[in-house]
Amino acid sequence: MRSRSLLTPLSMMLVAASGVRAAYLASVSALTAARESSTSRRPDHPAGAGLVMDGRLPAYEGVDALYSPRRTVLDTILVEAAREAGAEVRENFRVTQVTSSGGRVTGTRGAARGRPEVTETASLLIGADGKRSLIAGAVGARRYREQPVRSFASYSYWAGVPVTCGELYQRPGRAVAVFPTNDELTMVYAAAPMTEFASARADLEGHYLRTLDLCGDLGKRVRSGRRAERLRATPDQPNTFRCSHGPGWALAGDAGVVMDSVSAQGMTHALRDASHLSAAVVAGLGGSRPLAGALHDHQRRRDRAIRGIYDFTLGLAAFPPGHARPAPLPRRRRRRPAGNRPVPRRLRRHRAAGAVFHPPHRGAHPRLAGHRQAHDSHGEPAVLRPAAT
Numbered sequence: 560m561r562s563r564s565l566l567t568p569l570s571m572m573l574v575a576a577s578g579v580r581a582a583y584l585a586s587v588s589a590l591t592a593a594r595e596s597s598t599s600r601r602p603d604h605p606a607g608a609g610l611v612m613d614g615r616l617p618a619y620e621g622v623d624a625l626y627s628p629r630r631t632v633l634d635t636i637l638v639e640a641a642r643e644a645g646a647e648v649r650e651n652f653r654v655t656q657v658t659s660s661g662g663r664v665t666g667t668r669g670a671a672r673g674r675p676e677v678t679e680t681a682s683l684l685i686g687a688d689g690k691r692s693l694i695a696g697a698v699g700a701r702r703y704r705e706q707p708v709r710s711f712a713s714y715s716y717w718a719g720v721p722v723t724c725g726e727l728y729q730r731p732g733r734a735v736a737v738f739p740t741n742d743e744l745t746m747v748y749a750a751a752p753m754t755e756f757a758s759a760r761a762d763l764e765g766h767y768l769r770t771l772d773l774c775g776d777l778g779k780r781v782r783s784g785r786r787a788e789r790l791r792a793t794p795d796q797p798n799t800f801r802c803s804h805g806p807g808w809a810l811a812g813d814a815g816v817v818m819d820s821v822s823a824q825g826m827t828h829a830l831r832d833a834s835h836l837s838a839a840v841v842a843g844l845g846g847s848r849p850l851a852g853a854l855h856d857h858q859r860r861r862d863r864a865i866r867g868i869y870d871f872t873l874g875l876a877a878f879p880p881g882h883a884r885p886a887p888l889p890r891r892r893r894r895r896p897a898g899n900r901p902v903p904r905r906l907r908r909h910r911a912a913g914a915v916f917h918p919p920h921r922g923a924h925p926r927l928a929g930h931r932q933a934h935d936s937h938g939e940p941a942v943l944r945p946a947a948t
């Protein structure tokens with residue numbers, strides 16, 4: 560399943576750092592710029608729905624926006640960048656088996672579509688093959704911090720939906736994200752508790768649309784557009800860490816740590832993991848330190864970096880009954896430099912009502928901006944205003 564991709568500033572910084580040329584990044588921003596309508600409209604929340612948080616995202620290493628490119632666009636950009644950096648890329652090639660000798664992984668067997676099977680050998684095999692990683696399974700990578708599936712996700716792409724910015728909603732038992740993406744389409748995503756999946760299956764589209772109806776006028780706006788693609792729904796959202804290395808092998812991205820999509824953190828993790836793992840591999844295979852030690856340190860660093868957001872994500876995906884308040888933010892993300900004005904504590908509970916993210920510089924370089932923790936993060940606090948305005 561091709562998932563949506565909402566990219567955080569950290570992701571964009573990592574995409575840039577991974578050697579993607581500025582022109583490529585410019586094409587991402589151009590393709591995914593928030594669309595401005597002549598009558599710049601705001602979502603209309605009914606009175607009583609709480610407050611709307613209207614925010615700008617504080618800059619992280621110079622990136623102050625969220626991006627929401629289609630995966631088809633982003634993946635092509637990354638593959639081209641890898642090719643340009645000198646990697647031999649084989650597309651439509653399926654790995655079917657991991658080879659080993661004396662307890663050490665030595666390579667893979669696999670085939671390009673319609674071609675005979677080939678064996679490839681390597682000093683180190685890196686499994687970046689996603690949440691159902693064949694390589695992790697073949698090497699028996701140990702799982703830890705594993706939790707049952709908590710939510711299922713439904714999403715589709717719509718044409719003609721009036722949106723001028725990204726929107727996030729949290730409702731009891733629901734999380735909804737709306738983001739403009741490529742080709743003048745809008746991605747509309749909804750998450751709901753896994754316990755509802757069996758009953759929702761009979762009418763997934765009805766369940767999805769009824770969820771949007773919980774978000775002010777969102778359901779009405781979405782229905783005023785046209786669904787451009789089929790509705791995709793998935794309960795395949797495992798939550799687990801896997802041991803990331805062993806003799807002759809290592810894991811990256813979802814293959815190593817996977818979590819519920821509700822927090823949209825998977826790409827950030829995958830990009831950061833790839834960056835840190837490659838540094839460890841260069842050190843280990845380059846001879847500046849023993850490979851096993853470098854990979855061991857990488858796993859510890861990975862786990863430290865992701866533990867907080869993993870727990871936060873599981874809290875969001877649990878949809879505690881009775882209220883829409885999300886789990887507390889991971890401790891590290893709550894730090895705020897002195898001098899920033901926090902949103903008063905009594906107002907913080909209202910962030911569950913909805914968040915609207917506008918391009919920071921309308922007209923000049925339109926971008927999506929804002930994030931749900933903008934109120935207590937590292938920059939300008941978000942503005943809270945009554946929902947009815």
Ligand SMILES: Cc1cc2nc3c(=O)[nH]c(=O)nc-3n(C[C@H](O)[C@H](O)[C@H](O)COP(=O)(O)OP(=O)(O)OC[C@H]3O[C@@H](n4cnc5c(N)ncnc54)[C@H](O)[C@@H]3O)c2cc1C
Pocket residue numbers: 562563564565566652653654655687688689690692693712793795796811812813814820823824825826827829
């Ligand atoms: C519904 C949904 C919505 C999401 N939304 C977001 C979001 O908005 N933002 C975000 O950051 N994250 C999101 N995620 C998570 C994100 O998609 C993943 O975390 C991210 O794609 C992980 O990247 P990866 O490279 O590790 O794995 P993948 O993107 O899964 O890539 C693995 C690759 O390995 C290939 N592969 C697998 N097996 C084999 C084999 N045997 N041989 C050859 N190739 C193989 C696959 O074809 C694929 O190309 C979402 C996930 C879901 C399910």
